[in-house]
Amino acid sequence: MRLILFTFPLAIGLGYALGGHLSNLGRVSFRWPLAGILGVSLQFAPVGGSGGYLLLIASFLLLIVAAAANWRLPGFILILAGLWLNFMVITVNEGMPVTRVAIVASGQADTLDEIVDQGGSKHHLAGPDDQLLFLADRIAMPPPVSQAVSVGDVLAYAGAMWFVVAGMLRREERPTAPKDVSTATVST
Numbered sequence: 001m002r003l004i005l006f007t008f009p010l011a012i013g014l015g016y017a018l019g020g021h022l023s024n025l026g027r028v029s030f031r032w033p034l035a036g037i038l039g040v041s042l043q044f045a046p047v048g049g050s051g052g053y054l055l056l057i058a059s060f061l062l063l064i065v066a067a068a069a070n071w072r073l074p075g076f077i078l079i080l081a082g083l084w085l086n087f088m089v090i091t092v093n094e095g096m097p098v099t100r101v102a103i104v105a106s107g108q109a110d111t112l113d114e115i116v117d118q119g120g121s122k123h124h125l126a127g128p129d130d131q132l133l134f135l136a137d138r139i140a141m142p143p144p145v146s147q148a149v150s151v152g153d154v155l156a157y158a159g160a161m162w163f164v165v166a167g168m169l170r171r172e173e174r175p176t177a178p179k180d181v182s183t184a185t186v187s188t
Contacts, residue, residue: 002145002146002147003141003145003147003149003153003157004157006144006145007157007160007161008160008161008164010161011160011161011164011165012164012168014161014165015164015165015167015168015169016168018165018168018169019169020165020167020168020169020170021168022168024167024168024169024170024171025164025167025168025170027170028073028163028167028170030070030073031066031069031070032065032066032069032070033066035062035063035065035066035069036062036063036066036067038062039058039059039060039061039062039063039065039066040059040063041059042055042056042058042059042062043056043059043122045059052122053094053095056090056095056122057087057090057091060083060086060087060090061087063083064080064083064084064087067079067080067083068080073163073166074162074163074166074167075158075159075160075161075162075163075164075166076159076163077159078155078156078158078159078162079155079156079159079160079163080159081152081155081156081159082151082152082153082154082155082156082157082158082159083152083156084152085135085150085151085152085155086135086150086152086153086156087152088132088135089131089132089135089136089150089152092131092132093124093130093131093132093136095122095123095124096122096123096124096136096137096150097123097124097125097126097127097130097133097136097137098115098123098124098125098126098136098137098138098148099126099133099136099137099138099148100112100125100126101138101140102137102138102139102140102148103115103125103140103148104140105140105142106140106141106142106143106145106146106147106148107142107143107146108146108147108148112125123137126138134151135150135151135152136150137149137150137153138150139151139153139154
């Protein structure tokens with residue numbers, strides 16, 4: 001989640017650099033916003049064990065529903081794809097496997113004992129029984145981000161950046177007056 005602290009400011013900066021305005025983003029019509037908000041909120045629920053795993057699955061289902069409802073908005077196809085990839089690997093492994101190499105390379109070696117001891121419903125150290133490890137948190141983002149991310153995370157964050165930039169560049173649609181054909185002159 002630390003990647004958000006870098007992704008959104010970068011997207012907003014890019015949106016401004018391209019001549020966009022943050023206020024334009026507020027005019028984007030987003031469908032099923034409560035599903036998205038609840039899905040994100042469940043990611044932070046301090047519940048472990050099987051209850052935490054069920055909340056994590058519910059979180060991803062809500063986020064997938066919200067992303068699918070908004071698939072026509074810029075970036076939401078990537079967000080949906082990223083969420084789906086993460087959902088798959090989390091579901092088959094009862095949590096997101098994180099590789100030891102990614103933890104160390106991302107500057108989080110001091111958290112290895114915590115991950116091994118506590119495991120957790122959201123993340124656990126990748127082991128020999130884990131499946132779909134190519135979709136796990138195995139991409140190291142070094143400091144200052146200091147996070148291990150998955151292919152699904154990369155797609156979802158890229159989609160979110162696309163959405164923010166495109167939303168900022170969105171122009172206000174002005175209604176055009178219909179032409180009155182009864183007063184039009186035709187020259188021959």
